[in-house]
Amino acid sequence: MDALAGLKVLDLTSHIAAPYCTKLLADLGARVIKVERPGGDSSRRLGPFLGDIPGPERSATFQFLNTNKESLGLDLATTDGREVALRLAKSCDLVVVGLAPAQAASLGLTYEDLRARTEAPVLEITNFGSSGPYRDYKLSDTVLFAMGGEMYSHGTLDRAPLKLGGTAALLQSGAMGAVAAMGAVHARELHGVGQRVELSLFATQINSIDRRSAAILAFRFSGRVQQRPVAATSGIVGGIYPTADGYVEVTASFGNYWQRFVEMVDDDALRDPKWLDPATALDPAAKEEADGIVYPWMLSRTKHEVWAEARRAHAMVAPLFTASDIVQDPVFRERGLWLDVEHQALGTFPMLGRPYVLEKTPWRLRQPAPTLGQHTDALLAEAGYGADEIAALRRSAVAA
């Protein structure tokens, strides 16, 4: 059984952030009806592509973000297309809208428009909110992290502030949307309230627990602004060290972490009590002496060998994995992080599997990401359209 069995969601979102919200719902069993614009979701054009061959069904971004969803090709800019969406909304338990406020208004798909046709909760995911001076401003992953996130203090002082890898900020904000969606679902099922829930991507980042919300409260408390450091150093021992084949991250500076680190390296010179003297931490010569022990130790081992020693000593040390490491890692594979997708057009390919293990209602892949318009006919019929009407909608390019 699926945790979100019986939950029907109308998904008027596109690109990366909000589709990740509905992916989380779909992957735990919700029926997610993804409305795709003519030509398909813009994420179908984002790489990387399977076999490096571009194509709307071959995008890794799209395949990842849309597992377990159903695709309805629909032109919302037409009167008939809008009507299809509103009819579907009536039968859904949740509507997730990812339209810009001006776009929702011009399409006639505002909260009020939807509320007139459905009692379901409506989650609106916008860049900056439905009002305010930035209402109509645009976002990218980088602009989102720059404004909302803690980009200002990420990187080094002499260079530009740095974003996170990939499209991390968009995906983080989308995940926050899934929490909001579940709040709306619980409130509906528990109290019978269908309501408007608004989530701005900007606000999710301002609240992020990656250092951002702490830096903001610290400023309010102390007046200190978190700067980028001059260099990524961290005490006598700490930070990122090179190994024979890569890198490891080391925390050894406080609590009993130093002791565990010393046990890991197992060099008597590090057992000298002088290392525990706070004054030593400020002595460049001591840092040089420690480096003289730690660097050769690290460089004579692979990152996996270092990690094995660290686990033995419970030291706070772990390797920097590449994407290939994540793909090939035997422990991740054995535990089930990866699975194979059987796709009707593409054959078999690997896919990231569950982000969590739910004992009784497991994450599962019921179907791969849909081909464009794969479920159009079935969904139109479900919305009450007869065969002739469906044919007419297709002829007029309202549906595809």
Added chain:
Amino acid sequence: MSANLPLEGVRICDFTAVWAGQSATMYLADMGAECIKVENPFIWNPMTRAASPRINAAMASVLPPWIAGHPNGDPGPRPWTNSPAFIQVLRNKKSFTVDSRRPEGLAIVKSLIRISDIVAENLAFGTLEKLGLDDDAIRRERPDAVILHMPAFGRSGAYVEGRGYGAHIDSVSGSTLLRGYADTAPGDNVQIFAGDFWGGVHGAFAVMAALRHRRLTGEGQVIELAQVESTAQMFPQAALDAAWNGRDAVSVGNRSIEGFVPNGAFRCHGTDRWIAITCRTDAEWVALITAMGRPAWALRAELETATGRAAAESEIEERLEEWTASHDLYSLFHQLQAAGVTAGPVMTAQDAVEDPQLRQSGAWTSLLATADYPETEFGAPPYRFENSDVGIRTPPALFGEHNEYVYLDLLGLSDDEYQRLEADGHIATAFDPDVVARA
């Protein structure tokens, strides 16, 4: 009128620590769950209530603000009640103390589990088990409990004995290698704890899904969220490029993996002011160069497409920064957005607290002064529910603030029993001085 809280009637017995776990239960508490934090006066849980129980003004001044920016730079006698890094994850929660390592303490914990719906933890693997609170023991007290485990590397397989904080989770999940400058060694990468944010959000979501199943079927379950496996999904493009095409993504600095050129942070006039700019379409490029006054270098036909711009990306970045460097950040931000270019300031904490959009959209909630911090504003949950009171309803829980509520009201102990447990040190509103000295 009912507050229509989404998780009304749900109680959490909360053993979480640090950020990922404590933020997971914070999101649930925001939604209305009664979250009861189990604290022990004889154990200092690192990185859970403050950087150190003994942090003083001098130490705080040499540590980074995010971890040590206590009120007016002075942590005072109770740093665990005014740490900027940790009090926010204590909002909407309750705190009670018990030494769960002693039999009578364990019995108290078990009686709390008996009336809880969720047990949440992200402690080092085996910590709860050593206390005698493995999954079976929890379910003996509460057969339909939803149990959330958030281990760093998993509860099975070769990595179970691995230990880590956010930095190590970012490392193993691939985040650290993907977020440096393109031209410097990974050793220069600065820490940021993207995986803590990610893990907390996913933990809360998974619990909310399991609670729905439980409400419909009566069945609880165990959730295992291995933080590295979850956080690896923050980089699906890199993971799938490796899995599908055998290519290992490298850090691209501030460039876009979505094919947007230019994309980055560019210096503005003033001290350390930067604007992020993305041309998401060719039309945005035209709008950008129009805003720049159509300089000759930008008018080359090959720059009209993203592919053409990608071939000249370094040159575009240099030229663009020559232009932005003479402009005021906020003027340029509004000018570019009005012209249809995706752009925004790299906001300091000060920029954020002064931002008109955040203020107008209710991003902050006033927090009354306590003995340990002055009146201030606090980040509110990032969503606005029209008919549910999903917001900051109670301030960050003080250490042991809800002892009487938990022991007397919830667990129904007598005043005599309460006084005995208090005399034995279970019930306290401060950490034991020896713990403070040793930690």
